[in-house]
Amino acid sequence: MQTEIYKPFDTFNFGNRTCFLSGKPLQSVEEKIQVFPAWLLSKYNLYDQPFKMLDENFPTYKDLKLPCAAEVNELYIEPLEAEIKAAFEQGFEAVKALDEWKLFLWAGKLMYGIIFNELQSAIKQQYAQGQGLNISQSLMHKFSQLHLMLQMLLLPIVFEDFKPFSFFLFQIEPETDQFNYRDEINSLTFALRLKDFGFIFCLQDNGANTIYHQEILDKIQGQTLHPIQFEEFSGRIFYSAYLFNRLPEYHILPVNDKIYVEAMPLKGLSSKPYFDEWKPKVYGQVLESFWKPWGFLLLEIIKNLEHPMSFLVDKNSMFIRAKEIDLPG
Structure with missing residues (x-):
């Protein structure tokens, strides 16, 4: 087993001749793995589907790859993929039985793969224009820490x-045969809805979003959600992740044969709340995007600014059972 942390962000090494996870030289630039695993691409016929990048380019899902040493793939990536695949094929109960850390690593690898491809694309564009790469240092710091965590x-x-991380898992009814995926790399937020389950990760918040949404979680945790309810809760999480104004910091402490990661207090030197002000109109815009399959418009959603439309709770703030939801069309 490797014992030294690989730090690609120190040297800005995002080429195709170095393993993304171990930093070891590769035998060929063709030594790569898919960002979205082949079994997922095959099951949902995604190989030739377009994937929108931040620069408005649209590579296909199969074009998104990571340079990865064959040994690393065989020993670490493939066993994780096999376990996740088996659980996903069985559905909610099997996913619920998975170790959260394994799901975190799976989601983190996927998110980092997208980040890696975004960085490669940005580097090519900037240098083609004769410019250096100009990316927020705080964002690079987040990405670097995500990469450290993947090295677990x-x-x-x-x-x-x-x-x-914050992690939210729900059973979904009715089931879907579609691939429903969403991410936001600036806040490292990830949502996936398949078959009879859906889950959301805030990959680097030290659990802050879980605490922030505790009131609604107390009402919906353990409940079966309708797809529109899951998308509503996803919208809440994606919006609060955007409002989260702390940059988590960690102490790395190598001791004997282990590497300990210790979280610094989120409060830091600031006395302001961890989250910026929640604005109902902006939240309504988020919901409009998440509810696009059902056609709800912003004016409907925020007709009452104090109480935006909700399918999770009724006017008395009581949970609405999935079977009670009646949608037009």
């Missing part, structure tokens, strides 16, 4: 009494 796959990394 091959390094003896131990998180000291905390999880760096």
Whole structure:
């Protein structure tokens, strides 16, 4: 097992001759893996579907790849993919039985793969224009820390009494045969809805979004959600992740044969709340996007600014059962 942390952001190494996870030289630029695993691309016929990048380019899903050493893929990536695939094929109960950390690593690898491809594309564009790359240092710091966390796959990394993420898993009814995926790389937020389950990750918030939404979570945790309810809750999480105004920091402490990660207090030197002000109109715009399949417009959603439209709770703030939801059309 490798014992030294690989830090590609220190040297800005995002070429195709170095393994994305271990930093070891590759035998060929063809030594790559898919960002979205082949089994997922095949099941949902995604190979030739367009994937929108931040620069408005549209590569296909199969074009998104990561340089990866064959040994790393065989020993660490493929076993994780096999376990996730088996659970996904069985559905909610099997996904619920998975170790959260394995789902975190799976989602994190996918998110980092997209980031890696975004960085490669940005580097090519900037240098083609004769310019250096200009990306927010705080964003690079987040990406670097996500990459460190992914190295749990091959390094003896131990998180000291905390999880760096918020995770939300729900059973969904009725089932879907479609691939429903959404991410926001600036806030490292990820949502996936398949078959009879859906889950959301805030990959680097030290659990802050879980605490922020505790009131609604107390009402919906353990409940079966209608797809529109899951999308509503996803909208809440994506919006609050955008409002989250802290940049988590970590101490890395190598001790003997382990690497300990310790979270610094989120409060830091600031006395302001962890989240910026929640604005109903902006939240309504988020919901309009998440509810696009059902055709709800912003004016309907925020007709009452104090109480935007909700399918999760009624006017008395009580949970609405999935079977009670009656949608037009």
